[in-house]
Amino acid sequence: MYWSKTLIPTLREAPADAEIVSHKLLLRAGLIRKLAGGVYTFLPLGLRALRKVEQIIREEMDRAGANEVLMPALQPKEIWEQSGRAETASNVLFKVKDSSNREWFLSPTAEEVITTLAANEINSYRQLPKNFYQVSLKFRDEIRPRFGLMRAKEFIMKDAYSFDTTDAGAMASYQKMYAAYQRIFARCGLQAFPVEADTGVIGGSHSHEFMVPAETGENDVAYCEACGYAANIEKATSGLPKTAAREIGAAPEKFATPGVVTIEALSKDPYKVPANRQIKTLVYIADSQPILILIRGDDQLNETKLLAKTGAVVARPATVDEIVLLLGAKPGSLGAVYINFERFPDDVRNSLFEARKNILERDGISGFEKIKVYADERLQGANDMTTGANEDGFHLKNVSIERDIKVTAWFDLRTVSAGEPCAKCAQPLKIRRAIEVGHVFKLGTKYSEKLNATFLAADGSRQPCVMGCYGIGVTRTLQAVIEQGNDKDGIIWPLSVAPYQVCLTPLAVAPESEPMKLAEKIYAELTAQGVDVILDDRDERPGVKFKDSELVGFPIRLAIGEKALAKGEVEIKPRSGPVQFVKIADAVSTVLALVKTVYSR
RNA sequence: CGGAGCGUAGCUCAGCCUGGUAGAGCACUUGCUUUGGGAGCAAGACGUCGCAGGUUCGAAUCCUGUCGCUCCGACCA
Numbered sequence: 001m002y003w004s005k006t007l008i009p010t011l012r013e014a015p016a017d018a019e020i021v022s023h024k025l026l027l028r029a030g031l032i033r034k035l036a037g038g039v040y041t042f043l044p045l046g047l048r049a050l051r052k053v054e055q056i057i058r059e060e061m062d063r064a065g066a067n068e069v070l071m072p073a074l075q076p077k078e079i080w081e082q083s084g085r086a087e088t089a090s091n092v093l094f095k096v097k098d099s100s101n102r103e104w105f106l107s108p109t110a111e112e113v114i115t116t117l118a119a120n121e122i123n124s125y126r127q128l129p130k131n132f133y134q135v136s137l138k139f140r141d142e143i144r145p146r147f148g149l150m151r152a153k154e155f156i157m158k159d160a161y162s163f164d165t166t167d168a169g170a171m172a173s174y175q176k177m178y179a180a181y182q183r184i185f186a187r188c189g190l191q192a193f194p195v196e197a198d199t200g201v202i203g204g205s206h207s208h209e210f211m212v213p214a215e216t217g218e219n220d221v222a223y224c225e226a227c228g229y230a231a232n233i234e235k236a237t238s239g240l241p242k243t244a245a246r247e248i249g250a251a252p253e254k255f256a257t258p259g260v261v262t263i264e265a266l267s268k269d270p271y272k273v274p275a276n277r278q279i280k281t282l283v284y285i286a287d288s289q290p291i292l293i294l295i296r297g298d299d300q301l302n303e304t305k306l307l308a309k310t311g312a313v314v315a316r317p318a319t320v321d322e323i324v325l326l327l328g329a330k331p332g333s334l335g336a337v338y339i340n341f342e343r344f345p346d347d348v349r350n351s352l353f354e355a356r357k358n359i360l361e362r363d364g365i366s367g368f369e370k371i372k373v374y375a376d377e378r379l380q381g382a383n384d385m386t387t388g389a390n391e392d393g394f395h396l397k398n399v400s401i402e403r404d405i406k407v408t409a410w411f412d413l414r415t416v417s418a419g420e421p422c423a424k425c426a427q428p429l430k431i432r433r434a435i436e437v438g439h440v441f442k443l444g445t446k447y448s449e450k451l452n453a454t455f456l457a458a459d460g461s462r463q464p465c466v467m468g469c470y471g472i473g474v475t476r477t478l479q480a481v482i483e484q485g486n487d488k489d490g491i492i493w494p495l496s497v498a499p500y501q502v503c504l505t506p507l508a509v510a511p512e513s514e515p516m517k518l519a520e521k522i523y524a525e526l527t528a529q530g531v532d533v534i535l536d537d538r539d540e541r542p543g544v545k546f547k548d549s550e551l552v553g554f555p556i557r558l559a560i561g562e563k564a565l566a567k568g569e570v571e572i573k574p575r576s577g578p579v580q581f582v583k584i585a586d587a588v589s590t591v592l593a594l595v596k597t598v599y600s601r
Numbered sequence: 602c603g604g605a606g607c608g609u610a611g612c613u614c615a616g617c618c619u620g621g622u623a624g625a626g627c628a629c630u631u632g633c634u635u636u637g638g639g640a641g642c643a644a645g646a647c648g649u650c651g652c653a654g655g656u657u658c659g660a661a662u663c664c665u666g667u668c669g670c671u672c673c674g675a676c677c678a
Contacts, residue, residue: 009611011612011613012613012627012628012639013612013627016612016613016670016671017670036669037669037671091677092676092677108678109678111678140677140678142676142677143602143675144674144675146671218677441678507636508636541635541636541637541638541639541640542637542638543636543639544638544640545639546637546639547638548639559637561637562636562637563637564637
């Protein structure tokens with residue numbers, strides 16, 4: 001390609017709405033342009049890089065035995081209702097109506113479509129296992145698009161779906177994809193590592209995310225350098241000991257705490273109750289039912305764990321009004337010792353109970369009379385604890401959680417912090433930010449059962465396919481490559497995904513000038529060898545050409561100037577390496593040798 | 602959806618407080634000079650100041666509404 005024939009609108013300054021370095025460079029290097037928030041056009045250079053990432057993904061998916069298909073972006077509402085996700089994934093679904101008022105969803109993923117296909121086309125165990133994938137445009141009704149391609153309303157995703165006859169087979173399919181992902185990200189020049197992950201509304205039993213470490217990422221990963229444990233903070237656990245038991249009195253004791261509504265205030269004079277001897281009581285509305293969550297005072301609730309462990313579809317903190325109706329006190333004085341107004345005489349209690357129940361049920365909240373209490377495992381066996389008395393301005397001490405509180409179930413509900421001992425090897429955990437570029441799930445039979453994707457087994461029985469699904473955010477991966485590879489001058493592409501591998505830079509471009517004639521000759525030779533070359537034929541000053549080639553980040557620049565030519569030489573400069581002058585006759589072979597170092601930046 | 606901020610030339614921004622003929626740098630066009638690290642000089646083109654309404658003799662500027670964008674939070678396959 002000749003530079004003057006394509007469109008590479010480089011910018012000296014980044015548009016004001018670009019926040020992170022990779023977003024700025026995507027715009028400055030002329031790879032993308034924004035049409036609207038979270039919606040971008042890929043310009044020629046950006047599309048070339050994107051296609052290279054896609055090609056790597058296709059090669060590795062094919063190598064792993066997956067078959068490429070292309071499924072509709074426009075999906076009928078009915079199949080989403082059948083899987084149950086019309087409701088559970090409702091907040092991210094783009095919904096459209098056609099002229100006859102029929103509802104459609106713009107595909108954020110394709111479990112329903114592929115499972116419907118399998119239901120129709122796969123009948124026998126002889127046809128399994130199978131793995132189908134596609135690379136296509138996906139839509140998500142992001143409430144807040146951010147960081148360019150990182151979180152967009154519209155993006156390119158590779159999604160794959162495996163179908164097996166047995167659980168063990170599904171596990172093998174999962175491992176194949178896991179290995180393919182490691183190859184894919186390595187070939188893209190990315191340092192991506194797998195971490196244990198929550199399965200979210202996709203569901204399933206087993207899941208890893210592939211993470212690219214970056215301060216601008218939107219995920220926190222807990223990891224152990226000693227044993228290799230790594231997990232999304234939403235899933236991570238640690239090996240902290242349970243709260244120590246002590247000698248205490250026979251019953252909880254109420255004491256006045258006027259104006260004290262925080263853990264911190266109660267830990268100070270005159271009360272001096274350390275946060276780790278307090279029980280924090282949180283009220284949530286989970287699937288329209290009130291629940292209490294008990295966490296140690298110095299811990300933080302992990303809402304993802306709450307949903308995962310309780311099986312709730314949606315949960316939100318209760319409002320202050322709801323809390324007063326439920327427990328009779330405002331936040332700051334809440335506890336789970338007396339949750340049904342035991343402190344009142346029976347007749348008063350019953351009338352309060354009925355009145356409040358009616359109001360809550362009017363607002364769609366049910367199960368008031370039997371509030372479930374979920375407690376974090378770290379509180380198991382804890383006594384000599386202090387918690388709210390469900391009476392404004394009062395707390396209870398001498399609380400033994402097992403004796404005084406009716407806990408419905410114990411779960412790991414807390415968020416781990418850096419420095420806690422690893423659950424596997426006791427070394428201190430670290431936490432860092434990362435970009436999620438891929439996700440693999442073992443789904444099991446959740447979708448195949450709901451959408452009737454069954455097969456006839458060798459023994460004649462009809463069984464649901466055991467499924468897995470595997471996603472890679474292609475456009476996000478592209479941006480992650482830039483986020484990880486840049487310096488003050490611009491992008492540093494790995495050879496594998498660079499829009500062009502070599503930038504030929506003649507410093508005189510008149511058709512009959514020596515630099516231009518030599519550039520055209522080298523261009524022809526490199527192109528014939530299968531190298532992606534761009535020839536900067538613009539009549540610009542050398543400084544402009546050098547700055548642009550570094551901003552765009554071509555891995556190898558071959559400059560041809562009058563001075564070096566007079567000595568029979570040209571100048572070859574890797575994007576992040578030293579300049580070398582080579583004889584004209586050796587120029588092509590030197591470049592070819594550099595291009596062979598496929599995995600290097 | 603809550604909180605904050607911003608919408609002026611293709612890009613970065615000034616002007617707004619204190620109303621009075623629309624500005625700068627970069628980019629663009631033409632000419633001359635220059636030619637190994639984002640050139641110099643000269644000339645030129647580019648704007649319904651996001652949109653709508655209001656106040657006023659007069660609004661980029663003040664008021665109201667609205668749309669869009671960004672940040673923080675909530676949310677997130």
